Amino acid sequence: xxxxxxxxxxxxxxxxxxxxxxxxxxxxxxxxxxxxxxxxxxxxxxxxxxxxxxxxxxxxxxxxxxxxxxxxxxxxxxxxxxxxxxxxxxxxxxxxxxxxxxxxxxxxxxxxxxxxxxxxxxxxxxxxxxxxxxxxxxxxxxxxxxxxxxxxxxxxxxxxxxxxxxxxxxxxxxxxxxxxxxxxxxxxxxxxxxxxxxxxxxxxxxxxxxxxxxxxxxxxxxxxxxxxxxxxxxxxxxxxxxxxxxxxxxxxxxxxxxxxxxxxxxxxxxxxxxxxxxxxxxxxxxxxxxxxxxxxxxxxxxxxxxxxxxxxxxxxxxxxxxxxxxxxxxxxxxxxxxxxxxxxxxxxxxxxxxxxxxxxxxxxxxxxxxxxxxxxxxxxxxxxxxxxxxxxxxxxxxxxxxxxxxxxxxxxxxxxxxxxxxxxxxxxxxxxxxxxxxxxxxxxxxxxxxxxxxxxxxxxxxxxxxxxxxxxx
Amino acid sequence: xxxxxxxxxxxxxxxxxxxxxxxxxxxxxxxxxxxxxxxxxxxxxxxxxxxxxxxxxxxxxxxxxxxxxxxxxxxxxxxxxxxxxxxxxxxxxxxxxxxxxxxxxxxxxxxxxxxxxxxxxxxxxxxxxxxxxxxxxxxxxxxxxxxxxxxxxxxxxxxxxxxxxxxxxxxxxxxxxxxxxxxxxxxxxxxxxxxxxxxxxxxxxxxxxxxxxxxxxxxxxxxxxxxxxxxxxxxxxxxxxxxxxxxxxxxxxxxxxxxxxxxxxxxxxxxxxxxxxxxxxxxxxxxxxxxxxxxxxxxxxxxxxxxxxxxxxxxxxxxxxxxxxxxxxxxxxxxxxxxxxxxxxxxxxxxxxxxxxx
Numbered sequence: 001x002x003x004x005x006x007x008x009x010x011x012x013x014x015x016x017x018x019x020x021x022x023x024x025x026x027x028x029x030x031x032x033x034x035x036x037x038x039x040x041x042x043x044x045x046x047x048x049x050x051x052x053x054x055x056x057x058x059x060x061x062x063x064x065x066x067x068x069x070x071x072x073x074x075x076x077x078x079x080x081x082x083x084x085x086x087x088x089x090x091x092x093x094x095x096x097x098x099x100x101x102x103x104x105x106x107x108x109x110x111x112x113x114x115x116x117x118x119x120x121x122x123x124x125x126x127x128x129x130x131x132x133x134x135x136x137x138x139x140x141x142x143x144x145x146x147x148x149x150x151x152x153x154x155x156x157x158x159x160x161x162x163x164x165x166x167x168x169x170x171x172x173x174x175x176x177x178x179x180x181x182x183x184x185x186x187x188x189x190x191x192x193x194x195x196x197x198x199x200x201x202x203x204x205x206x207x208x209x210x211x212x213x214x215x216x217x218x219x220x221x222x223x224x225x226x227x228x229x230x231x232x233x234x235x236x237x238x239x240x241x242x243x244x245x246x247x248x249x250x251x252x253x254x255x256x257x258x259x260x261x262x263x264x265x266x267x268x269x270x271x272x273x274x275x276x277x278x279x280x281x282x283x284x285x286x287x288x289x290x291x292x293x294x295x296x297x298x299x300x301x302x303x304x305x306x307x308x309x310x311x312x313x314x315x316x317x318x319x320x321x322x323x324x325x326x327x328x329x330x331x332x333x334x335x336x337x338x339x340x341x342x343x344x345x346x347x348x349x350x351x352x353x354x355x356x357x358x359x360x361x362x363x364x365x366x367x368x369x370x371x372x373x374x375x376x377x378x379x380x381x382x383x384x385x386x387x388x389x390x391x392x393x394x395x396x397x398x399x400x401x402x403x404x405x406x407x408x409x410x411x412x413x414x415x416x417x418x419x420x421x422x423x424x425x426x427x428x429x430x431x432x433x434x435x436x437x438x439x440x441x442x443x444x445x446x447x448x449x450x451x452x453x454x455x456x457x458x459x460x461x462x463x464x465x466x467x468x469x470x471x472x473x
Numbered sequence: 474x475x476x477x478x479x480x481x482x483x484x485x486x487x488x489x490x491x492x493x494x495x496x497x498x499x500x501x502x503x504x505x506x507x508x509x510x511x512x513x514x515x516x517x518x519x520x521x522x523x524x525x526x527x528x529x530x531x532x533x534x535x536x537x538x539x540x541x542x543x544x545x546x547x548x549x550x551x552x553x554x555x556x557x558x559x560x561x562x563x564x565x566x567x568x569x570x571x572x573x574x575x576x577x578x579x580x581x582x583x584x585x586x587x588x589x590x591x592x593x594x595x596x597x598x599x600x601x602x603x604x605x606x607x608x609x610x611x612x613x614x615x616x617x618x619x620x621x622x623x624x625x626x627x628x629x630x631x632x633x634x635x636x637x638x639x640x641x642x643x644x645x646x647x648x649x650x651x652x653x654x655x656x657x658x659x660x661x662x663x664x665x666x667x668x669x670x671x672x673x674x675x676x677x678x679x680x681x682x683x684x685x686x687x688x689x690x691x692x693x694x695x696x697x698x699x700x701x702x703x704x705x706x707x708x709x710x711x712x713x714x715x716x717x718x719x720x721x722x723x724x725x726x727x728x729x730x731x732x733x734x735x736x737x738x739x740x741x742x743x744x745x746x747x748x749x750x751x752x753x754x755x756x757x758x759x760x761x762x763x764x765x766x767x768x769x770x771x772x773x774x775x776x777x778x779x780x781x782x783x784x785x786x787x788x789x790x791x792x793x794x795x796x797x798x799x800x801x802x803x804x805x806x807x808x809x810x811x812x813x814x815x816x817x818x819x820x821x822x823x824x825x826x827x828x829x830x831x
Contacts, residue, residue, distance in 0.1 A: 006640035121647055187481045191488075205637060451495050458499070458630060459507050461637040463515055463619065467645070 001041035002468070003251040004205050011038065012197075012255060015161075016190075019259050024182040028152050031179075035161035039124075046123035049088060050159065056084050057133040058154045061140045065147035078141045082134060089130045092122055097326030124471050125165035127323055129158050131290055136172045138294055145172045153179055162255035166248050166470040168264040168286035175263070183260030192435035196254030199425075199434040202453045204247030204468070205461035207418040211240040212466045214409055219385060222398040226405035230398055233409065237385050238378040239422060242270065244469045245284070250434065257435075264289075269430040271377070274369035276340045279377055287323070291316050314338040324384070329392065333383045340376060414460040421456070500630035508629045515636070516623035518578065521569045522585035530567030531591050532557075532815075535582065536598040537574040539740055542798035544790045549801045556808035557596075561815070565591075573613035575603040576720030581624045583727055595728055596736045596811060597721075600797055601762055601781070602706045604717045605673075606656025610642075610649055618642055660709035668754060673708035677701050680751075687752040699793060700750040706795050707747070707755055711765040718769070725773055734818070737770055738778040738811050739763050740797045745786035778814045780807055 001008050015034045022030055040047050060081030067073040106112065136157065139145035148154040157176045163169075218225050218233035225233070249266035256263045264286045273279035280288045299312040314335060321334015356362050386392035411419075429437045438446055512519050525533045534540070534554040543550045554568035569582055579597055586592070602608050618641040623632055635641070644652060660673035670676035681701050685691045711718060721737070728735040748756050763781045771777050788803030790796070799807070 002639075004638060006635060006638040009638060185478050185481055187484055190481075190485065447491070447495070450492075451499065454495065455499050455502070458634045458637050459503055463636055465639055465643045 001038045003248060003255075004201060007041065012258075016255075016258050019183075020185050027183075028150075028156050028179065031161070032152055032156045032159065035156065035159040035164055038161040039159065039164055042124050043121065049092070049123050049126070050129060051155075053085055053088055053130060053133050054155050054158050057081055057137050057158075058148070058151055060137050061147035061154070062149065064137065064140050074141060078137060081137045085130055085133055085137075089126055092126055094322075094326045125167075128167045128169055129164060131169045131287075131323075132167075133158055135169065135290060135294065136176070139172050145176070148172070148176060160256070160261075162252040162261075163263055166245070166252075166468060167284075168249055168252065168266045169290050170263060170286070175261070178261050181260075186260060188439075189260050190258050192439065193254040193256070193258030195435040195438050196250045196257060196433075198254075198450065198453050198457075199438075200247040200250030200252075200254060201457050202247070203243040203250065203422070206414070206453075206456045207422045208240045208244035208247060209462035209464070209466045210412075210415045210418045210460070211236040211243075213462060213464060214411075214415070215240055215385070218409065219391070219395065222391075222395045223402070225398065225402065225409065226407050227399050227401075227403045228407050229405075229409040230395065230402070234378050234382050238271070238374070238381050239419070241381060241384075241469055242267070243422060244466075248468050248470065254435070265433065269426055271374050271426065272370055272430050273373050273377075274366060275344055275373055276337060276376065277344060279373055280337070280341070287320070291320055295319060310342050313342050317341065327387075329383050329386055329389065333380055336380055336383065417456065417460060496630065500628050503630045503633060508633075511633060512623060516620045518571065518582055518620045518624055519585060521571060522582050522624075523587065524569060525567040525592055526587050526590050528565060528567045529591050530565045532561070532564050532566045532594045532596065533592055534566060534568045534570075534596045535574070535579045536568065536570050537600060537603075537797075538570075538572045539598060539600070539797040539799070540568055540570045542790060542796075543804070544798075544800035547801040549805075551801075551804070553804045553808050553811075556805055557812055560808070560812035571617075573608075573611065573617065575600065575608065576717045576724060578617055578621065580720050580723045580727065581621050583724060583731075585624050592731075592733055594734045594736060594815070596738060597724060599721070599737050599739045599766055601739065601742060601759060602795060602797070604711060604715050604762070605706045605709055606653050606660060607702075607705045609716060610644070610652045610656055612646070612649060615641070615643055657705055662708060662758070663710060664754065664757070673704055676708055677704045680704060686750055687754075695793065696750065699795075702795050703747050703751050703755060707742070707759050707762075709762070710758065711762045721766075721770065725770060725775055729774070734776070735774075736776045736778060736811070736815065736818075737766065738807070738814075739766060739781050741780050741782065741784035741799070741803065741807065742797065743784075743786055743789045743795070744782050746789070776814060776818060778811055780810050783807065783810055 001011060011034070015030070018030055019027055036047060039050065060077055063077045064074050064081075067077065136145065136148075136154075140147050148157065153176065156179055157170075157172060158164075160170075160175065160179070215233050215237045218230060219237075222230055246267045253263050253265070266285050268282040268285065270279050270283035273282050296312060296316045299315065300308060301312070302309050304312065315338075317334045317338025318331060319334070321330045321332070321337070324330045324334070356365060382395060383392060386395060425434070438449065441449070524530075534557065536553065540554055541552045552568060552570070554566055554570075558564070558566040569579075571578065576597070576599075583595065600608075608614075619636060622635045622641055625632055625635075627635075654674070657677065658672055658674040662668060662670060662672055662676070670679060680686070681697060684694075684697070686696070686700060709715075713719070713722075725735060742759065744756055744759070747759070759781065763779050767777045767779055783806050784799055784803040788800050788806070790798040790800055
């Protein structure tokens with residue numbers, strides 16, 4: 001089920017009302033049933049894949065806890081669990097990619113390779129719940145989390161509908177604990193939850209989808225657009241992907257909060273970052289912290305020699321790229337981020353900022369850094385967005401050759417309003433969250449904002465269907 | 474229930490009332506400022522519904538692309554409705570034509586025709602292909618369904634909300650293909666004699682996996698593909714569960730309610746080519762389905778003109794896909810057949826309806 005669908009507008013209030021009507025001991029059944037229903041709305045049979053992942057990691061968690069005295073057995077169990085969970089991900093997400101590359105390689109060397117592409121549709125959100133499952137097993141292994149013996153609660157931890165499809169990727173210490181807690185009806189939770197849902201829908205349906213129509217047109221045939229149009233579409237895509245994903249995360253947070261559950265904040269004004277390093281502290285926080293805790297630190301983190309640190313960083317970001325999709329464009333996108341982060345390190349030692357004393361000068365440098373980071377990130381998004389390197393090459397060829405072509409990408413009223421609102425909101429809530437910021441405003445302003453957002457969602461949203469970008473991951 | 478809970482519910486209830494008030498206000502704002510533009514950009518069907526009133530038509534002709542498609546060699550590119558009009562110089566005929574339309578859309582168009590009108594006769598084309606899964610779930614269906622939302626009887630802002638939240642079938646291409654595949658499997662076949670395939674999918678698969686047709690004649694891949702299209706489009710047996718049949722039922726009731734004389738005319742299909750490629754079994758099914766329409770709606774006072782077999786192979790324009798696009802000879806033959814039936818109806822005592830197999 002999509003958050004921006006009519007079905008969800010009916011589903012959400014029913015589940016939330018039933019949640020508060022039921023006694024605590026029965027709520028997990030409701031939430032698990034609702035989560036299954038939510039997931040099965042897409043392609044019902046894929047629930048079985050999810051069940052396999054759940055069963056593997058549920059069993060692994062209990063075994064790891066049981067074999068506390070035997071470190072070797074524990075480690076074997078952890079490895080077996082990680083391999084089998086990742087295997088499911090590999091089959092559905094990467095098998096065709098690997099097979100296609102092997103075929104290409106074989107053809108290059110003139111060998112016969114009979115591999116055939118499998119006709120599999122990637123189950124929605126597979127990468128997200130795989131990572132959430134893995135974090136549970138690893139935390140149990142590390143001793144930071146007790147194994148969950150109640151299969152229903154564990155299933156709910158993996159399947160909790162607000163964050164099932166595109167995260168935030170939760171940790172058991174946060175979500176599993178909360179699932180056991182009794183939640184009382186709380187006005188602030190409901191109000192803040194609804195505010196976040198409204199904000200998320202606005203970001204997705206008004207900002208992201210309206211920009212999406214421009215981006216799709218340009219990326220489909222860049223040769224027919226001027227350099228300015230292409231540049232604009234690159235910027236639009238940067239805003240689109242942010243609003244699309246941030247919108248989904250906000251709705252997820254809002255749905256959970258309305259029932260009293262607090263999920264991880266996934267974004268903190270990432271385009272206000274002054275460096276690539278800072279960008280990753282603000283962008284898709286639940287994923288970047290996952291990679292930090294379960295890959296970067298186990299590899300040695302930054303307490304290693306510089307060459308080793310460079311290698312660790314490149315590995316983490318390349319894996320992060322592959323996590324996003326089975327395509328070389330994602331690999332290169334991830335690697336490029338890693339490389340830029342590595343190159344930033346020596347520059348961080350140039351304390352230009354400290355040498356400037358005046359507040360205006362400091363603000364100027366800050367602004368300059370923000371613009372620089374935004375430009376880099378936007379350019380890298382074009383690799384992320386392009387379906388192949390051939391199309392990426394077409395895009396950049398057109399960018400450098402179509403300078404004299406007339407500007408044809410005319411921005412309509414809805415897009416203008418969407419862009420202006422996005423800028424205003426992102427600046428206003430840069431140190432806060434929309435629900436909290438909104439709660440601090442006076443009633444007339446707050447309700448005017450609600451009315452504007454509701455009107456914009458209904459009237460200015462695109463009539464075309466744009467699925468959430470991160471659904472494909 | 475504790476006092477605190479009661480207070481929270483009351484507080485939420487007050488906010489909910491505020492929200493309703495805001496929505497009422499926003500609805501007025503939307504109707505005044507945006508609704509007209511939205512209709513103009515996204516709902517051509519509404520304009521279509523108003524057309525017969527503007528043109529003071531007494532006969533309206535509802536059709537899809539069959540009405541206006543023509544062959545490049547045609548010397549007369551008139552629409553079927555225009556050719557029909559030549560038979561009735563004293564009548565005003567208005568055609569409501571939109572590509573890929575079907576009974577569900579015709580119903581909405583008819584329902585939205587303003588109450589004050591001069592219409593006496595409604596002629597609706599029955600395209601037998603439109604009853605198959607390939608058409609019901611075709612990629613052309615999504616934009617039509619979107620338009621249908623705008624034609625609902627509901628507050629303007631509510632309709633726009635249904636569009637914003639995609640309250641219509643908006644399948645992705647993968648989903649749609651899966652639905653079509655399932656639909657073709659559900660096209661069960663029950664012949665009065667032995668037939669090796671239980672459903673259209675099995676028949677399609679069998680033909681698609683060989684290099685010859687039923688008569689053993691070896692043919693090109695293009696011919697095989699065309700045959701498979703014919704099978705998917707026509708290998709079904711009509712029943713009241715078919716969504717299009719339900720739509721026609723609604724049209725019949727609507728016309729009765731509004732006092733319009735209804736004429737259903739079954740569009741010709743390329744029976745010659747179907748017979749040559751897919752064999753007599755498919756032709757048998759097509760005739761059975763046309764008879765179903767005649768038998769279902771004839772007794773309900775509807776005039777059914779069965780033109781299924783009146784256009785010969787050479788008058789079909791498209792050679793590589795099943796369509797109902799005719800050259801001028803084909804269009805003229807259809808117009809003449811409908812005109813003949815209408816003339817007979819005019820001569821017949823009031824209330825007597827006929828059906829005719831051509």
